[in-house]
Amino acid sequence: MTAHYKVHGDVAVITLDNPPVNGLGLATRQGIADGMAMATADAAVKAIVITGAGKAFSGGADIKEFGSSKAMQEPNLNSVIGVLENSTKPVVGAIHTVAMGGGLELALGCHYRIVAPGSSIALPEVKLGLLPGAGGTQRLPRVLGVEPALNMIVSGEAIKSDMLAMLPGQKLFDKMAVSVESLAEEALAFARSVADARPLPRVRDLPCKHPQGDAYFQFARNMAKGMAKNFPAPAKCVDAVQAATKGKFEAGMAVEREIFINLMWTAESKSLRHLFLAERAASKIPDVPADTAQRAINSVAIIGAGTMGGGIAMNFLNAGVPVKMLEMKQEALDRGVATIRKNYEAQVKKGKLKQDKYEQRMALLSTTLSYDDLTGTDMVIEAVFEEIGVKEAVFKELDRVMKPGAILASNTSTLDVNKIASFTKRPEDVVGLHFFSPANVMKLLEVVRGEKTAKDVMATVMSVAKKIKKTAVVSGVCDGFIGNRMIEQYGRQGGFLLDEGCTPEQVDKAMEKFGMAMGPFRMGDLAGNDIGWAIRKRRATERAEMKYSKTADLLCEKGRFGQKTGAGWYDYVAGKRDAIPNAEVVQMIEDYRKAQGITPRKISDEEIVQRLVFALVNEAARILEDGIANKASDIDIVYIFGYGFPAHRGGPMNYADELGLFNVVQAMNRFAQNPLDDAKFWQPAPLLAKLAAEGKTFN
Numbered sequence: 001m002t003a004h005y006k007v008h009g010d011v012a013v014i015t016l017d018n019p020p021v022n023g024l025g026l027a028t029r030q031g032i033a034d035g036m037a038m039a040t041a042d043a044a045v046k047a048i049v050i051t052g053a054g055k056a057f058s059g060g061a062d063i064k065e066f067g068s069s070k071a072m073q074e075p076n077l078n079s080v081i082g083v084l085e086n087s088t089k090p091v092v093g094a095i096h097t098v099a100m101g102g103g104l105e106l107a108l109g110c111h112y113r114i115v116a117p118g119s120s121i122a123l124p125e126v127k128l129g130l131l132p133g134a135g136g137t138q139r140l141p142r143v144l145g146v147e148p149a150l151n152m153i154v155s156g157e158a159i160k161s162d163m164l165a166m167l168p169g170q171k172l173f174d175k176m177a178v179s180v181e182s183l184a185e186e187a188l189a190f191a192r193s194v195a196d197a198r199p200l201p202r203v204r205d206l207p208c209k210h211p212q213g214d215a216y217f218q219f220a221r222n223m224a225k226g227m228a229k230n231f232p233a234p235a236k237c238v239d240a241v242q243a244a245t246k247g248k249f250e251a252g253m254a255v256e257r258e259i260f261i262n263l264m265w266t267a268e269s270k271s272l273r274h275l276f277l278a279e280r281a282a283s284k285i286p287d288v289p290a291d292t293a294q295r296a297i298n299s300v301a302i303i304g305a306g307t308m309g310g311g312i313a314m315n316f317l318n319a320g321v322p323v324k325m326l327e328m329k330q331e332a333l334d335r336g337v338a339t340i341r342k343n344y345e346a347q348v349k350k351g352k353l354k355q356d357k358y359e360q361r362m363a364l365l366s367t368t369l370s371y372d373d374l375t376g377t378d379m380v381i382e383a384v385f386e387e388i389g390v391k392e393a394v395f396k397e398l399d400r401v402m403k404p405g406a407i408l409a410s411n412t413s414t415l416d417v418n419k420i421a422s423f424t425k426r427p428e429d430v431v432g433l434h435f436f437s438p439a440n441v442m443k444l445l446e447v448v449r450g451e452k453t454a455k456d457v458m459a460t461v462m463s464v465a466k467k468i469k470k471t472a473v474v475s476g477v478c479d480g481f482i483g484n485r486m487i488e489q490y491g492r493q494g495g496f497l498l499d500e501g502c503t504p505e506q507v508d509k510a511m512e513k514f515g516m517a518m519g520p521f522r523m524g525d526l527a528g529n530d531i532g533w534a535i536r537k538r539r540a541t542e543r544a545e546m547k548y549s550k551t552a553d554l555l556c557e558k559g560r561f562g563q564k565t566g567a568g569w570y571d572y573v574a575g576k577r578d579a580i581p582n583a584e585v586v587q588m589i590e591d592y593r594k595a596q597g598i599t600p601r602k603i604s605d606e607e608i609v610q611r612l613v614f615a616l617v618n619e620a621a622r623i624l625e626d627g628i629a630n631k632a633s634d635i636d637i638v639y640i641f642g643y644g645f646p647a648h649r650g651g652p653m654n655y656a657d658e659l660g661l662f663n664v665v666q667a668m669n670r671f672a673q674n675p676l677d678d679a680k681f682w683q684p685a686p687l688l689a690k691l692a693a694e695g696k697t698f699n
């Protein structure tokens with residue numbers, strides 16, 4: 001049972017009980033309808049209270065019903081709300097903790113609402129590319145006024161009940177309860193106080209107007225469009241709220257319904273819903289059950305206080321976990337601590353961090369030059385130079401000093417985690433934690449599972465990731481793991497495009513128009529072109545058969561490493577991030593073409609986008625085949641959270657699915673005909689070829 005019914009004297013109480021957030025799935029909706037029928041039939045019942053058990057009034061629709069016909073099955077949410085609204089006995093919504101989406105819409109169907117302080121109130125549907133589809137766009141403006149309601153609907157952000165209760169003339173809440181604890185008692189008393197009140201107030205009967213009328217809505221629509229860029233939903237929210245001010249309630253509801261259904265079918269909403277589910281699915285590992293016992297992580301040590309070490313440390317300090325940083329020299333420690341301070345001070349200056357919070361965080365940070373100081377620490381993350389010999393020395397020391405059961409993690413971006421584990425006598429405690437730069441900002445964390453990594457280590461680091469607010473994706477061990485293994489192919493295509501006739505600017509512009517946060521050459525300049533150069537040199541012996549454009553090496557030979565040297569594929573002015581095209585670089589590419597005997601051709605933006613994105617897709621299919629990634633949706637998460645892939649396209653795999661894998665394979669076959677490209681690479685991965693032939697998708 002996901003909704004309970006109980007009579008307290010003359011008041012019936014219907015309690016939603018569908019953990020974790022009382023989602024309004026079919027069984028819960030049915031429970032509410034059944035409770036209403038019993039209360040109506042019982043002559044002793046004079047009023048009805050609806051509330052939620054546990055940690056929410058209701059978080060809204062049940063995500064398990066997403067995309068299935070169950071969501072629409074009767075009694076659907078609109079029908080249940082209709083039952084409340086048309087009840088002949090007063091219905092009181094007793095709201096606490098969370099009332100979001102369908103949960104808030106349900107509350108708006110009640111005759112009265114009593115709310116506990118500190119409750120989060122929101123209509124967040126826009127975040128899934130939708131709008132509230134059970135009357136939210138019609139009822140919220142009637143109780144809050146058009147502007148506050150529209151702001152909530154267009155932003156999807158939660159507002160605390162206390163703030164909303166202060167809005168002049170608001171009719172959302174009839175009463176503020178003293179506390180969450182006293183809400184139940186206060187709701188019963190309130191229900192008794194209105195038991196005989198007639199007529200019963202219905203939100204739908206309230207007037208809805210804006211003094212500036214259509215002019216206001218035109219302004220709001222332009223704002224919403226400007227801010228939403230690639231997403232249609234925010235502007236559509238404006239249309240729906242405007243409809244609430246136009247005619248009869250029912251007419252407005254019809255407009256909301258029609259817009260809702262249209263949005264449901266847009267690629268943007270499908271992408272956002274895919275990501276919503278993908279993000280939740282990413283934390284689940286097939287052979288590591290959710291109830292796997294975890295190790296307690298109450299302190300962390302970090303080896304290396306450089307770029308990554310400092311950023312990683314900040315994540316733990318922000319989460320209230322004490323951090324000890326180790327370096328070989330005091331100067332390096334001082335430099336590391338100073339950088340952390342500088343980062344926090346910038347946040348304080350911008351008003352994003354309070355001074356006392358900053359001090360609390362810094363108080364959690366300590367430093368040492370001696371491994372013997374790390375004995376009591378629960379977890380250590382190594383972020384020293386990317387050289388296997390250095391890693392070996394560090395892990396041997398860690399093996400010597402760390403207590404049994406401590407987790408030993410490496411932030412290596414390219415080295416073999418199994419090899420690193422083999423430097424210790426406890427490979428089961430070793431795992432890769434691949435953070436992205438800047439580590440205190442980027443959401444993605446690749447958790448690299450070694451051959452011998454213990455299951456409880458995996459379970460523990462996944463929940464540590466959550467604690468430090470990262471989105472973690474599990475990767476197997478291979479060169480580059482998921483993200484960088486794919487980006488290599490993407491970068492290689494970028495190079496071929498230069499050889500064949502593009503400028504870096506043309507490629508970047510095309511990719512940015514597609515929606516990438518940054519094109520490949522601007523990204524190279526940001527990350528440092530020397531890093532790729534070093535990797536290519538190392539691989540030259542390992543994978544001599546791999547074909548590359550030589551332009552990136554020529555660029556590095558000129559010392560153009562990117563933003564850090566003020567010059568890369570573009571020029572940079574100190575303190576600014578604007579990429580300024582450089583004629584010398586363009587000339588360098590032209591000279592290279594001439595030397596190779598290549599006649600440049602005009603290349604369309606469509607070809608640029610397809611070659612770069614399909615290179616990601618083909619390599620990703622191989623990554624799936626190799627068992628490096630557990631599922632296609634994990635790869636989408638990696639690309640959206642770590643590489644700036646546009647969210648409205650749902651990640652490379654979702655994008656390929658939407659285009660149709662058959663079409664993707666056709667394009668790859670075409671690219672394979674290009675003598676300047678890599679025909680072998682464009683052989684569709686067997687998994688991709690199979691799915692395409694069967695008319696199936698990755699996700």
Ligand code: NAI
Nearest residue numbers: 304305306307308327328332383384385386411412413437
């Ligand atoms: P970095 O050069 O900024 O910092 C490395 C730090 O380690 C230096 O402060 C150095 O003094 C210290 N160190 C070197 N050997 C040591 C030893 N034996 N004991 C103690 N400290 C030692 O390098 P960065 O960029 O922070 O990279 C660190 C690791 O993170 C590398 O494995 C790298 O591949 C990986 N990584 C780097 C990313 C990046 O974008 N920079 C992204 C993801 C991973």
